[in-house]
Amino acid sequence: MSVISRELFIFPTKFKVLSIPSLLQERNENLEAYANIATANCSGVNMTPPGGSMNIYTTTLPMELPSDTMITIALSAWMSEMNLTPGPDVSSAQQNFVNMIYYKSTQVGCSYQKCDAGGGLYFYTIACAFDQSIQKGGKPYEASEKTGCTRSKCQKVYSDATCSQDTGLCGRPVPTTTASSPTSTPQPSESLKKCEFYYALQRINAYRAAVANGVMPIPGGELPGCTTMFALDCDPSLELLAKFTVQDCQPKNLTLPGNPLNFFWISRLPKDQEEKDVIDMALATWMSQINVNGTKAREYKN
Structure with a gap:
């Protein structure tokens, strides 16, 4: 098992991004589209995908900052919610944290928008849409004294799951096709780098790996480890939803009066x-x- 540096969680003077190879996850264009919609024009509209969840972060600053810096600030703010009630139990004040580390999630789409607020101020909106959401009364993950994934544990969550010993995260096979029929082959997902905000995906997977391996620091120790935490892959539909959520930096209803909108959602089709x-x-x-x-x-x- 590779060691995850604690420098990852010290911002901004020390900062190291753990590069999590996507061995097992797949890009879902439906989810990325949701994410793009969610952040477009800084609107901050929460367009939660069916069965999924959405995190939104907004702030006004007297300076221009690059997208990677603002994404880091947003993710750090969401992760800091874990300190409100240490441990893997759910509270309403921890919803953003829970959405980020919910162990069954496998796909995500994030987006970022900067808008001129006037008077030398800038309004920033960051949104991330996830394909799964925790059920009422559930836990963000099954805490374990053991750390890192095992294939048998991963397959209790999804029967086709695999386990990466390098990251300690479970994964799903990438759908591929042959001349005869569709198949699923565990292989690296090249689609990860096609995400506009690939950096956000790296950071989220680094946080999830830290939780899975029992090295996520909290006051007085670390969060319990997890043997069934899944790595996330980019989903284009979720990314699109995130973009519309931040569109124009103003909340808005994307359905025009008198103009109905039909939406069809499906995942895991051959690419x-x-x-x-x-x-x-x-x-x-x-x-x-x-x-x-x-x-x-x-x-x-x-």
Whole structure:
């Protein structure tokens, strides 16, 4: 097991990013799209993906700072919530922290926006959308005296999971296709670096690895380790949702009055799936709603 430097958690004088190789995660374009929508134009609109969660950080500063610095500040603020109630139990005041380290999450999309607030001030908005959210009464992860993942433990969460001994994080196989049929092959995900804010993904996975390996410092010690913490991969749909969330630095409803919006969400399709096939799936899904009330129904959704 590789050693995770505590310098990772000292900001800003000492700062080291742990490079977490994505051995097992997959890019989900649906989730990245959600993230891009969430941060677009600094609106701060919380557009939480179905079954997922959204973190939003906003601040006004009298200086221009690069995106990596602002993302670091946002992630550090979210992680600092763990000190409010040390340990892996959930409280409403820790929701951003919980969303970041919820062990079942496997995909994320983040975005950043800077807006001129006038008078020499700048308004910053950072948003991250996650594909999973903790259930009421649940825990962000199953605490363990052991640290780092094991394949058997990972597969109790997802049957196709694997374990990276380098990071101590579980992972999911990347869907690939062959001439005969789709398959799932555990391999590095090149799509990670296609994320606009790849740096945010690195930082979040570094935090998750620190928790999994029992080296995440809290007052008086460290958070308990976890044998079933999953690494996150980039999801384009989540990133798009995050972008719209921060759009224009002003909260807004993205659906125009009198102009309905249909949304179709699906994940884990082969990466070479043709666009027209996915569009056909969406249209067929929306049209199938006619069967809910029968052909004589007078009211339909869009």
